[in-house]
Amino acid sequence: MDIFQTIGEISGKAYNSYLQAAKENGAKIAGYFCQVPVEVIHAAGLIPYRMRAVGSSGTAKGDIYYSPLNCTFTRHCFDRAFRGGFDFLDAVIFMNGCDHTRRMYDNWRHARKTQNISPDFLYMFVTPHIVDEYSMDRYIEEIRKFSKCLSERFGTNITNDLLLNSIKLFNKQRRLITKIYEKRKSMEATVKGSDILSMMFAVTAMPVDTANDLLEKIDASISDNPVPEKADIRVLITGGCIEEIDIIRIIEGCHAVVVADNLCVGARYFDMEVDESGDPAESLAKRYLNKLSCPRILNAFDARMKHIYDTIRDYRIDAVITQKLKFCDLWGVENLMLKKESQRTGFPLLALERELYGEGIGQLKTRIQAFIEEVHNRKNCPG
Numbered sequence: 001m002d003i004f005q006t007i008g009e010i011s012g013k014a015y016n017s018y019l020q021a022a023k024e025n026g027a028k029i030a031g032y033f034c035q036v037p038v039e040v041i042h043a044a045g046l047i048p049y050r051m052r053a054v055g056s057s058g059t060a061k062g063d064i065y066y067s068p069l070n071c072t073f074t075r076h077c078f079d080r081a082f083r084g085g086f087d088f089l090d091a092v093i094f095m096n097g098c099d100h101t102r103r104m105y106d107n108w109r110h111a112r113k114t115q116n117i118s119p120d121f122l123y124m125f126v127t128p129h130i131v132d133e134y135s136m137d138r139y140i141e142e143i144r145k146f147s148k149c150l151s152e153r154f155g156t157n158i159t160n161d162l163l164l165n166s167i168k169l170f171n172k173q174r175r176l177i178t179k180i181y182e183k184r185k186s187m188e189a190t191v192k193g194s195d196i197l198s199m200m201f202a203v204t205a206m207p208v209d210t211a212n213d214l215l216e217k218i219d220a221s222i223s224d225n226p227v228p229e230k231a232d233i234r235v236l237i238t239g240g241c242i243e244e245i246d247i248i249r250i251i252e253g254c255h256a257v258v259v260a261d262n263l264c265v266g267a268r269y270f271d272m273e274v275d276e277s278g279d280p281a282e283s284l285a286k287r288y289l290n291k292l293s294c295p296r297i298l299n300a301f302d303a304r305m306k307h308i309y310d311t312i313r314d315y316r317i318d319a320v321i322t323q324k325l326k327f328c329d330l331w332g333v334e335n336l337m338l339k340k341e342s343q344r345t346g347f348p349l350l351a352l353e354r355e356l357y358g359e360g361i362g363q364l365k366t367r368i369q370a371f372i373e374e375v376h377n378r379k380n381c382p383g
Contacts, residue, residue: 003221004195007214011201011245014055014080015088018206022047023088027207028154030091033101034264034294036125037143037284039166039274042208043158044150046091050204050265052243053077055085056357065107066100071325072356073241074100078107081117091121091153097296098330121153130299131289139285147281163280169208174270176215177203181267183222184259185315190222193237193258194248200265201243232318232376236311238262238338239323240294240331243356250365251321254372260315262307268292295330304334305341312347319375321368323352348375 010016019029030046032038038048053076059066062079080086094105105124111117126142128135147158156162180199183190199218203211233256237248241264248258261267271292275283292307293300311317322338324331335351342349350371352364 003214003218004191004198007195007198007202007218010205011198012054014052014085014205016202016205018210019047019049019088022207028090029088030093031086031089032093032125033095034097034268035095035127035288035296036093037146037288038208039163039170039280039284040143040147040150040158041093042166042169043147043156043162044154045156046150046154047207048204049089050201051077051086051092052201052205053080053356054201054243056080065111066103069327070103071100071241071327072358073325074104076356078104078111081108082111082115084118087118089119091119091123094122094124096124096126097294098328100327123149128289129296131297132299136285136289139289140281143281143284160280163284164276166208167274167276167280167283169212171273171276173203173208173212173215174273176212176219177270180215180219180222181260181270187316189257189259192248192252193235193261194245194252196258196261197242197245197248197263197266200263200269204265204269232256232379233372234259234316234318235372236260236262236308236315236317236320237323238308238320239335239352240264240328241325241356242323244361246361247323247364250361250368251372254369255376256319256372260311260317262292262304262311264294267307268294295334301334301337308338309345317347318379319348319350319371321350321352321371323354326353326355348378 028046029049030041031049031051032041033051041048053073056076056079059072059075059079061082062075065078066075092108094101096102105122109122112120112122125146128138151158203215235251235256235258237258238261251258272287272290274287293304322335324335338349339351350367352367354360354364
């Protein structure tokens with residue numbers, strides 16, 4: 001079986017065969033939302049599992065706790081919880097990324113008491129919204145508190161040695177992903193953007209050792225069998241939550257290729273390694289607070305724009321597509337600022353707003369096709 005067919009099957013399921021095998025061997029799994037230090041979860045003896053709504057067919061039960069003005073990611077996730085979609089988890093670690101996901105913690109706790117939904121261990125990991133010295137101290141304190149709580153709950157004393165071992169494993173993963181991403185700088189596409197997104201969904205939903213082995217196989221597969229696909233337009237995709245690989249396939253169907261991203265389960269996941277020489281908690285805080293961020297870090301817009309401009313240069317980007325879920329205020333403001341940057345410097349930008357697993361895929365396709373055609377014409381007829 002082709003390696004990307006394998007990862008496509010893994011990424012298309014919430015509970016894959018690797019997780020099932022680990023559970024049968026006694027492993028415990030902790031679901032987590034963005035910005036939670038996975039190294040602490042791993043050091044506690046649990047498998048970190050990035051929360052997604054894959055497999056969701058609606059939000060009817062989630063809507064009992066949420067209004068139509070909440071984003072569809074939280075409504076789909078909560079709906080899956082009600083329907084037993086996360087029964088394989090032993091813990092869920094929430095994070096105050098935005099008001100929508102922050103509220104999910106409260107709703108899940110209430111539903112746990114009244115509806116007995118799984119799991120029974122729920123934790124709110126509180127992270128700062130700005131980068132400064134006070135935030136750093138607060139982040140270090142939160143990591144130590146989180147480590148203590150997991151140690152007491154799951155019976156593993158999280159020592160500095162255990163944390164350092166976990167840091168090394170995830171640093172290795174970041175290096176492997178970086179190596180694969182950098183191959184996309186070539187003017188001949190070496191791997192499809194849709195396959196890369198599948199890869200990222202897969203490696204964040206399996207044990208880290210297994211994921212690292214899979215990444216090494218993917219790297220070898222790309223090296224041995226480069227994809228002989230040339231596309232006129234090279235695209236950088238950025239924005240908030242995205243789970244629908246079909247959106248990337250639409251772009252690829254327009255004689256374009258997605259060669260880079262700034263996504264939460266993408267560049268923002270593996271950006272920046274953790275220092276292996278210092279105090280583990282302090283090194284983790286430094287990495288997670290200073291890495292490439294989403295708009296929840298309020299004073300880091302300039303750093304995010306630098307990443308976009310560096311990517312445009314290094315990956316020879318022709319067009320940028322940014323996408324957000326409806327009612328996401330953070331990305332709504334960010335996209336407005338991106339539009340102003342586009343007008344100021346001239347890079348082509350398409351801003352999309354959508355619902356997670358929504359029915360407007362036809363409208364998205366029409367807009368993407370028109371945008372790619374416009375960029376193609378501008379590129380080939382500059383006069």
